[in-house]
Amino acid sequence: MIHIEHLHKSYGSGAEAHEVLHDINLSIDSGEVFGILGSSGAGKSTLVRCINLLERPTSGNVLIDGKDITGTTGKALAEVRSNIGMIFQNFSLFQQRTILRNVTFPLELNHTPKAKREERARYLLDLVGLGDFADRYPSQLSGGQQQRVAIARALANNPSIMLCDEATSALDSTTTAQILDLLRRINRELNVTLVIITHSLSVARNICDRVAMIDGGRIVEMGDTEQLFANPQSDILKTLIADAAIENHRHHDDATETTATEKEQQA
Template sequence: MIEITGLNKTFQTANGPLEVLRDINLTIEDGEIFGIIGLSGAGKSTLVRCINQLERPTTGSVVIDGKDMTKLSDRELLEERRSIGMIFQSFNLLEQRNVLKNVCFPMEISGIGKKEAEKRAMELLDMVKLSDRAKSYPSQLSGGQKQRVAIARAMATRPRYLLCDEATSALDTATTQSILDILREINEKTGVTVIVITHEMKVIDQICDRVAVLDRSRIVEIGEVSKVFTNPQSDIAKELILPQAKGIDIIDEGERIRIVFNGEDSSRPVISNLVLECRVPVNILFADTKVLDGKVYGHMLLQLPDRDRQAERVRNYLDSIGIDYTRED
């Protein structure tokens, strides 16, 4: 378990102090896939570097499995870091070493014999579906294959935590999907806790159990992905999660409401019932809904007729059937 309490990080820069993380409080449970999302410069990488102490927090504590990382000596820290693997956007492979030797590298450093290291490396390459490329060099691999090597290397010392900082940001959609599938598989097989840092909501949506939203140095929202994504509270989460709703040309003057589907029965046709029941035409400006286990999640932006009484009828109807909605400006 990772427990971050009251963490602050301030960098001293030529222009004076720069507060990059402010009062971060976060608990990440064993075995979960935890996402941290935010815009560029929000402080995501700094936060993840504070977890393994590549960056020392200015104040606050980072307790991993009962040990306060901020209190460890450099030597103790080296030992503890073995339980934390990390992968990056830029893969960071050793170009002069082939795939097998790249995966063996952390095991060499921790003193594991060559034979044993190579045996484990081959098992790991099998896990990331690259055993046929063991003798290739990084320059001969695609981005997705390089990231798979990096994942195998990060898992070599059997870490309990895997930190992924924008690990799929340089990859196309299909390759991103395959990397996320591998991360999930490894999480399920080994129980490793995975922490995913990204600015892409799709990544969080595809694999994370819980998510923290970071905005200008602070955590502004935290919770289960299904909850945060269906009903974001903070402005930044709304911006990240509902970007498609912006930029719609509004011709009519009618009131707009956003309906939130938070696990409605998918067999209930809410919109057609609304139209039939209220005898009012509504305009669907935007919809992003999905069905999971027979339940609907997501949002729909409706434009109501430009007549107060009709709009009121629609709102009353939604109230009566217990559907959440908000008025949009």
Template structure:
């Protein structure tokens, strides 16, 4: 379980303070695929980066399975990050490493023997459907294949939590559907809790069992995905729906076309 307890994040600049997150509280249950939905600049990426302490909250707490991790540093922080995989929009693969070597990289950092880390990487290549591409380099792969490598790398240390920051926004519709299906399979078969940051309603509708809508650094509504979409309360969600009326979801019919 991930508990975000009254978290705020403020940045100082020459123009003054910028309040990126404002007193956010959320509970993400173990096994959830939880969507954080919002427009550009709403604060969703800052929020997800606070979960693995790539950003430290200015106030409030982050708890994982009841343990307050907010002030973890050094060895504690390193161990924590081994249990939290992260996937980025731009894949963030090492261009000079093969597919296999990209996946083994997190295991190298832990001192895992070469034979064991290569065995683990090959297992994960089977999971993500790239068993025959282990010797290729990222430049030789499609965007969807690169994201599959990034997913495998995120799982290398048997992560319990996976953070996905706009993981499908650089992909076409068909590839997005395939990647979301893969994430759902990983959630179901390995019990990996997932937090999906997205601005796309169709991504949240297809993959997430729960969502929270963030606007100007605040959570403006949250709940079961179907319920929130069926009865939108906030101006932020109404605007996202309006902007997504022509978007087809992974099931072939968008929520907005259904009249949500």
């Protein structure tokens, strides 16, 4: 369980200080798929980076399974981080390493013996559907395949939590659906708690059990995904849902027009 209490985060100090997260409070249950939805600049990445302490909260606390991790450093911090995998929009693979050696990398850091780390990496590459790609390099893979490698690497240390920061934002809609399916499977089969950061309503709707809507560094509403989308309370979510409906309508009209033109051409 992830528990965030009265978290504030400022960048800069003194007169330059600029608070980007204001009094964030939330709890994410073990095994849950939890969405953090918001527009660009809302503070989503900053918030998620406070969970694995890539950013230090200015004040407030982060608890994982009841343990306050906010002040951890050194070896204890490394242990906290090995329990939290993370994936990004741009995949962030090591270009000079093969796929296999991308996945073994976290295991090299904690001195897992070579045979054992390769065995684990091959198991994970099979799991994400890339068993035959072990000896290739990232540049030889599609975006969706690269994100699968990043997912395998994030799972190397058998984490109980995975943070996904705009993990599908660089991918087309078909590939997005495939990656979301894979993440769902990892959640169900490996019981990994997922924190899904996204600006996309459809991603949040597709995969999240619950969603927190964040705007201007504040949680403006939070709840069950279906309930939230059926009955939005905040102006920002109401607007996003209305915009998405207009956009859908336009696609629908485009599709109908194409069909009409095709029919004309066939006639």
